[in-house]
Amino acid sequence: MSCTAREVTAAVRRGAEVMSAHRDELVELDRAIGDGDHGENMDRGFRAVVAQLELAEPATPGAVLKLVATTLISSVGGASGPLFGTAFLRAASTAGDAESLDGTALAASLRAGVDGVVARGKAEPEDKTMIDALLPAVRAAEESAGRGGEPAGTLSAAAEAAEVGARSTVPLVARKGRASYLGDRSAGHLDPGARSVALLLAAFADVEGAE
Amino acid sequence: MKKIINAPADVVTDALRGMAAAHPDRLRVHLQPDFVTRVDAPVSDKVAVVSGGGSGHEPLHVGFVGSGMLDAAVPGAVFTSPTPDAVQAAVREVDGGAGTLLVVKNYTGDVLNFETAAELTEAENIGVRTVVVQDDVAVQDSTNTAGRRGVGGTVLLEKIVGAAAARGHDLASCHEIAERVSAGVRSMGMALTAPTVPHVGEPSFELADYEMEIGVGIHAEPGRERVELESADRIVRRLLEPILEDLPFREGDEVLLFTNSMGGTPPTELYLAHGVAERFLAERGVRVTRRLVGPYITSLEMQGMSFTLLKLDDELRQLWDAPVNTPALTW
Numbered sequence: 001m002s003c004t005a006r007e008v009t010a011a012v013r014r015g016a017e018v019m020s021a022h023r024d025e026l027v028e029l030d031r032a033i034g035d036g037d038h039g040e041n042m043d044r045g046f047r048a049v050v051a052q053l054e055l056a057e058p059a060t061p062g063a064v065l066k067l068v069a070t071t072l073i074s075s076v077g078g079a080s081g082p083l084f085g086t087a088f089l090r091a092a093s094t095a096g097d098a099e100s101l102d103g104t105a106l107a108a109s110l111r112a113g114v115d116g117v118v119a120r121g122k123a124e125p126e127d128k129t130m131i132d133a134l135l136p137a138v139r140a141a142e143e144s145a146g147r148g149g150e151p152a153g154t155l156s157a158a159a160e161a162a163e164v165g166a167r168s169t170v171p172l173v174a175r176k177g178r179a180s181y182l183g184d185r186s187a188g189h190l191d192p193g194a195r196s197v198a199l200l201l202a203a204f205a206d207v208e209g210a211e
Numbered sequence: 212m213k214k215i216i217n218a219p220a221d222v223v224t225d226a227l228r229g230m231a232a233a234h235p236d237r238l239r240v241h242l243q244p245d246f247v248t249r250v251d252a253p254v255s256d257k258v259a260v261v262s263g264g265g266s267g268h269e270p271l272h273v274g275f276v277g278s279g280m281l282d283a284a285v286p287g288a289v290f291t292s293p294t295p296d297a298v299q300a301a302v303r304e305v306d307g308g309a310g311t312l313l314v315v316k317n318y319t320g321d322v323l324n325f326e327t328a329a330e331l332t333e334a335e336n337i338g339v340r341t342v343v344v345q346d347d348v349a350v351q352d353s354t355n356t357a358g359r360r361g362v363g364g365t366v367l368l369e370k371i372v373g374a375a376a377a378r379g380h381d382l383a384s385c386h387e388i389a390e391r392v393s394a395g396v397r398s399m400g401m402a403l404t405a406p407t408v409p410h411v412g413e414p415s416f417e418l419a420d421y422e423m424e425i426g427v428g429i430h431a432e433p434g435r436e437r438v439e440l441e442s443a444d445r446i447v448r449r450l451l452e453p454i455l456e457d458l459p460f461r462e463g464d465e466v467l468l469f470t471n472s473m474g475g476t477p478p479t480e481l482y483l484a485h486g487v488a489e490r491f492l493a494e495r496g497v498r499v500t501r502r503l504v505g506p507y508i509t510s511l512e513m514q515g516m517s518f519t520l521l522k523l524d525d526e527l528r529q530l531w532d533a534p535v536n537t538p539a540l541t542w
Binding site for chain 2: 027031034035036037040041044073074075076077078079080081082083120121176177178180181182185
């Protein structure tokens with residue numbers, strides 16, 4: 001089984017609900033080591049995405065991902081806008097015009113998205129950023145897809161790995177972004193960007209699993 | 212949270228509407244995307260100078276739009292950089308055919324969004340150059356991080372490069388001058404209290420009554436250390452010594468001293484600190500020949516201050532002295 005534009009749209013909508021539900025939590029995480037706007041920005045961005053989805057019904061998974069990308073870039077701001085936007089944009093390019101994505105195509109899109117974030121943000125593993133959730137997620141997705149996993153399984157594997165990856169940021173000292181200005185004092189806090197990645201992938205997996 | 216607002220989500224838009232009402236002779240305010248242009252933009256054959264960044268630092272940047280300084284400013288949400296499409300729209304509106312210089316504070320979000328905007332704009336055949344201001348000496352681990360924050364030096368750079376553009380310098384020359392200012396400017400700040408971002412509703416950090424944060428950023432990011440409150444003499448020394456050591460400024464150097472309130476510190480304390488700083492620098496043989504004192508780059512209502520020192524030469528001094536007519540800076 002593979003996922004179509006309808007499922008990708010449903011996944012994005014679920015992602016928006018989760019961002020909204022966790023808005024305050026993300027604000028709090030960001031207040032601890034940044035400036036406290038992450039939850040607000042992600043919630044605003046995904047609300048805008050849902051509004052755009054009301055206006056248009058993209059026909060392919062790639063078109064849905066592209067709509068998400070351009071909307072996030074033009075409505076989130078901060079570092080999260082270009083980074084999450086780039087992730088969805090690269091994922092959209094890789095998805096191309098395909099009518100549906102199987103596990104392998106999904107993993108390839110995720111890989112392209114992660115590579116985009118790495119290139120744009122110039123962060124490395126253990127810098128205490130969203131990369132620490134994204135890299136394990138894409139590796140898990142590729143392994144699952146390699147074993148012939150379907151989209152649901154691929155996304156579940158990615159979500160679980162992202163969750164573990166996000167938690168791994170707690171003891172780290174930030175070396176990128178605003179938290180890096182805290183130096184050692186950033187240790188002991190969960191990175192809000194990594195948390196968002198974990199939440200989003202869990203939301204996407206949730207929808208795929210239910211289909 | 213006690214603030215004079217309606218809804219937290221509308222703060223930036225409502226403030227921009229107020230600016231439009233207050234300065235119809237100087238500014239034109241555009242909404243969705245939000246940006247502010249000088250009323251007579253575009254000025255043909257003049258390099259356009261455009262800056263922007265999160266709101267909450269007023270008068271930076273919107274208050275510095277006008278002749279002799281910025282052609283446009285692009286405010287983001289509070290403490291959040293603007294999006295690339297807003298920057299692109301502003302550039303389109305003010306480019307007079309001689310290209311645009313983007314002034315960006317070194318914060319990851321600002322850099323990423325302006326970088327994306329520059330790419331989009333170049334695709335429209337508008338010449339764009341970017342200068343990234345990174346003057347905050349509080350952040351030392353700059354080799355493998357996002358680098359130093361851009362803070363008070365931005366105000367001085369915007370004034371000077373705005374004057375250069377007004378005098379008819381071309382884009383390459385404006386960019387060179389901007390890089391020269393950037394290379395010779397250093398800042399450091401401190402805070403007594405935290406600001407409260409309207410959509411967060413609670414102070415950005417906890418600081419006890421007897422504490423102060425040294426090296427604080429303009430988004431209330433904690434700085435180098437948290438220590439017990441001291442006398443103004445000692446605070447001034449804590450801020451100026453790292454600045455002097457960093458460039459370094461040498462005996463006999465001519466500088467502009469910018470004493471800035473973070474928003475909540477009143478003129479009495481600011482002038483007091485400025486006086487101490489003048490004496491401190493005079494004792495070290497650093498010649499202060501130009502000054503700026505006031506709340507020019509703020510962090511909402513945060514109590515605190517920052518110093519910025521800019522090494523001057525004849526050209527930079529003349530550009531600083533050149534006429535400027537903006538809501539926040541006029542001579």
